[in-house]
Amino acid sequence: QQQVKQSPQSLIVQKGGISIINCAYENTAFDYFPWYQQFPGKGPALLIAIRPDVSEKKEGRFTISFNKSAKQFSLHIMDSQPGDSATYFCAASAEAGANNLFFGTGTRLTVIP
Amino acid sequence: EAGVAQSPRYKIIEKRQSVAFWCNPISGHATLYWYQQILGQGPKLLIQFQNNGVVDDSQLPKDRFSAERLKGVDSTLKIQPAKLEDSAVYLCASSPPGDRGLPNYGYTFGSGTRLTVV
Numbered sequence: 001q002q003q004v005k006q007s008p009q010s011l012i013v014q015k016g017g018i019s020i021i022n023c024a025y026e027n028t029a030f031d032y033f034p035w036y037q038q039f040p041g042k043g044p045a046l047l048i049a050i051r052p053d054v055s056e057k058k059e060g061r062f063t064i065s066f067n068k069s070a071k072q073f074s075l076h077i078m079d080s081q082p083g084d085s086a087t088y089f090c091a092a093s094a095e096a097g098a099n100n101l102f103f104g105t106g107t108r109l110t111v112i113p
Numbered sequence: 114e115a116g117v118a119q120s121p122r123y124k125i126i127e128k129r130q131s132v133a134f135w136c137n138p139i140s141g142h143a144t145l146y147w148y149q150q151i152l153g154q155g156p157k158l159l160i161q162f163q164n165n166g167v168v169d170d171s172q173l174p175k176d177r178f179s180a181e182r183l184k185g186v187d188s189t190l191k192i193q194p195a196k197l198e199d200s201a202v203y204l205c206a207s208s209p210p211g212d213r214g215l216p217n218y219g220y221t222f223g224s225g226t227r228l229t230v231v
Contacts, residue, residue: 004155006155034219036222041224042224042225043117043204043206043222043223043224043225044156044204044222045222046219046220046221049219089155089156091155100146100158100161100168100169101156101158101220102158103155103156103157104155105153105154105155106153106154106155
């Protein structure tokens, strides 16, 4: 059973455009929602994270929007650059669940110059 | 700060053979995780250690997979015997103790070991 559902599976965006990736979850015990970026041959690297006490968090060109009532959260990449081309994973964890992360299935982002 | 070290980077074995992976976490990180990432999928937790004790191994196929964390530092993950469906990248990650309250609490992943079972 997939604890975190992610879409789309792949995304192609023009340079300078906005990339949007969506995730949804069911477990209301989840209280930490990170996004990871993974380049080929590398492990996932933490990009940005949010907790459910806020609805939005912005770091540079990356923004997480969080909708607690809908149990959805999304990653927005503003002014997308070719260097952003990677696979992005959303994830979730619950403090009561030993903190281990449940990952989405990933979105392969390609930014075209 | 040195990252999470994993070895080997690649391994090709025949089915029914055994294989072992090694992980050295970031110094001081109490929690260590092994994840399995099948091509095209997100990482899936296999086992979680807190110091040298197992916190969660509910997703570890214990008939063929085993893991240990020596003295609460390095860890090894073993598969014996391997099956074709074990072909994946095995990722090790670590996280510091008591860090969960920080704004960007998170794991640090190693680059993984890519296992191909033929």
